[in-house]
Amino acid sequence: xxxxxxxxxxxxxxxxxxxxxxxxxxxxxxxxxxxxxxxxxxxxxxxxxxxxxxxxxxxxxxxxxxxxxxxxxxxxxxxxxxxxxxxxxxxxxxxxxxxxxxxxxxxxxxxxxxxxxxxxxxxxxxxxxxxxxxxxxxxxxxxxxxxxxxxxxxxxxxxxxxxxxxxxxxxxxxxxxxxxxxxxxxxxxxxxxxxxxxxxxxxxxxxxxxxxxxxxxxxxxxxxxxxxxxxxxxxxxxxxxxxxxxxxxxxxxxxxxxxxxxxxxxxxxxxxxxxxxxxxxxxxxxxxxxxxxxxxxxxxxxxxxxxxxxxxxxxxxxxxxxxxxxxxxxxxxxxxxxxxxxxxxxxxxxxxxxxxxxxxxxxxxxxxxxxxxxxxxxxxxxxxxxxxxxxxxxxxxxxxxxxxxxxxxxxxxxxxxxxxxxxxxxxxxxxxxxxxxxxxxxxxxxxxxxxxxxxxxxxxxxxxxxxxxxxxxxxxxx
RNA sequence: GCGCCCAUCGUCUAGCGGUCUAGGACGUCGCCCUUUCACGGCGAAAACAGGGGUUCGAGUCCCCUUGGGCGCGCCA
Numbered sequence: 125x126x127x128x129x130x131x132x133x134x135x136x137x138x139x140x141x142x143x144x145x146x147x148x149x150x151x152x153x154x155x156x157x158x159x160x161x162x163x164x165x166x167x168x169x170x171x172x173x174x175x176x177x178x179x180x181x182x183x184x185x186x187x188x189x190x191x192x193x194x195x196x197x198x199x200x201x202x203x204x205x206x207x208x209x210x211x212x213x214x215x216x217x218x219x220x221x222x223x224x225x226x227x228x229x230x231x232x233x234x235x236x237x238x239x240x241x242x243x244x245x246x247x248x249x250x251x252x253x254x255x256x257x258x259x260x261x262x263x264x265x266x267x268x269x270x271x272x273x274x275x276x277x278x279x280x281x282x283x284x285x286x287x288x289x290x291x292x293x294x295x296x297x298x299x300x301x302x303x304x305x306x307x308x309x310x311x312x313x314x315x316x317x318x319x320x321x322x323x324x325x326x327x328x329x330x331x332x333x334x335x336x337x338x339x340x341x342x343x344x345x346x347x348x349x350x351x352x353x354x355x356x357x358x359x360x361x362x363x364x365x366x367x368x369x370x371x372x373x374x375x376x377x378x379x380x381x382x383x384x385x386x387x388x389x390x391x392x393x394x395x396x397x398x399x400x401x402x403x404x405x406x407x408x409x410x411x412x413x414x415x416x417x418x419x420x421x422x423x424x425x426x427x428x429x430x431x432x433x434x435x436x437x438x439x440x441x442x443x444x445x446x447x448x449x450x451x452x453x454x455x456x457x458x459x460x461x462x463x464x465x466x467x468x469x470x471x472x473x474x475x476x477x478x479x480x481x482x483x484x485x486x487x488x489x490x491x492x493x494x495x496x497x498x499x500x501x502x503x504x505x506x507x508x509x510x511x512x513x514x515x516x517x518x519x520x521x522x523x524x525x526x527x528x529x530x531x532x533x534x535x536x537x538x539x540x541x542x543x544x545x546x547x548x549x550x551x552x553x554x555x556x557x558x559x560x561x562x563x564x565x566x567x568x569x570x571x572x573x574x575x576x577x578x579x580x581x582x583x584x585x586x587x588x589x590x591x592x593x594x595x596x597x598x599x600x601x602x
Numbered sequence: 603g604c605g606c607c608c609a610u611c612g613u614c615u616a617g618c619g620g621u622c623u624a625g626g627a628c629g630u631c632g633c634c635c636u637u638u639c640a641c642g643g644c645g646a647a648a649a650c651a652g653g654g655g656u657u658c659g660a661g662u663c664c665c666c667u668u669g670g671g672c673g674c675g676c677c678a
Binding site for chain 2: 134171244333353360401481485495561570
């Protein structure tokens with residue numbers, strides 16, 4: 125009965141896809157999926173000076189890493205400039221727009237006096253009804269919209285509610301620049317209309333634009349789409365999260381070892397809620413999502429929560445799948461390429477075996493690599509200071525004896541190993557921990573690791589005994 | 603300066619006039635589990651910005667103040 129939902133994500137390729145843009149894309153995508161509609165992607169590349177192919181690639185790459193897929197062909201706004209110009213001419217012909225010959229200096233003056241006199245409207249409309257015959261020679265005009273002078277303009281925002289402006293505060297915006305290129309305001313309206321966009325979901329930094337864009341829709345006699353202006357994401361300090369303030373691109377989150385599913389889950393809960401639910405599978409998100417549940421206040425970005433969520437997702441990912449995710453992320457992670465270079469079938473098998481113990485202790489894929497260092501290390505393995513301190517002469521003696529015992533343990537299993545170690549500890553009058561810690565130090569070079577018997581099993585008899593002998597010492601020598 | 607938006611624990615949020623002595627999650631702090639570290643379990647501290655209304659009754663509605671944000675380009 126009602127028309128199918130069409131949303132769009134419309135980034136300008138002047139930088140990477142930052143976290144706010146990623147969430148906007150996510151919301152557009154979720155809404156379209158939730159309503160059985162489509163999400164379109166439009167690259168707003170009309171600023172020829174600042175748009176770059178690198179930025180376009182980064183945005184596309186970021187979206188696909190996040191698992192956000194758009195429908196249909198990517199639309200490039202600049203390619204539609206001719207159509208935008210047409211609409212401007214149409215408006216001009218219909219008397220809904222006019223040529224303005226004001227110079228930059230005049231404009232600056234107008235702005236200054238408006239500000240001085242406390243007026244909202246910056247451009248005074250001096251060419252609005254002026255005879256074109258008075259046009260100064262040799263000056264290329266811009267085309268401005270004849271915006272309504274009185275009354276008010278309102279939008280029924282799906283998130284913000286009814287928002288109203290007095291038309292006397294809104295001036296005649298430029299549609300076409302003096303060089304004949306369309307402005308953003310014109311291009312957005314024409315494209316959204318031509319693309320049959322039904323729902324414009326974007327950051328609330330565009331809220332004021334909605335009023336002015338409404339004027340263009342009205343002038344063309346087009347129906348205005350539904351707006352949903354979502355609150356912005358701020359940095360931990362409450363200031364705007366933007367490129368200028370050190371915000372990160374989504375590629376940075378990939379490089380920090382976050383899983384796309386975790387980032388999606390974190391992002392969806394920033395501004396949107398579904399009762400007390402914190403964890404959402406993609407299917408659940410789609411089923412539960414609605415713009416009416418989006419809050420109106422800005423949120424601060426909290427790395428601690430993202431990290432916690434990421435840990436949750438890692439623990440709940442099957443070992444093989446997590447290993448695959450790790451391998452896929454290796455090219456982007458610090459030291460990742462080194463790991464990738466030495467990753468062969470036997471090593472992969474060891475990592476897989478170690479994964480249950482590793483993933484419980486990791487919040488990010490970087491943690492996973494750090495934790496897996498003992499698997500990756502080659503004899504003689506590096507021993508850190510805290511581990512070194514554990515390797516006292518007594519401990520070294522113990523390790524040597526234990527190594528002898530390990531030669532004979534059958535089978536090489538957690539159970540058999542534990543039995544052997546406990547027996548040794550008892551004989552020596554030591555607690556299990558007093559034996560386990562030096563053992564851990566010799567085997568992993570650290571004071572923390574997965575369960576020590578799991579470590580032994582993952583490493584195998586030869587490697588384990590070898591590492592123990594590297595650190596061990598027979599009593600007679602000491 | 604002008605316009606618009608926002609305001610519940612440190613953070614993300616639940617709350618849609620009475621069930622709120624305000625719930626959940628992250629973080630913090632205890633305790634338990636324990637071979638380390640995690641994980642897990644249990645528990646604690648922690649918020650309705652302030653002031654006026656409306657109402658029998660306000661975190662929930664209205665107004666003001668304060669605080670924050672966004673916008674005000676021939677950028678997008």
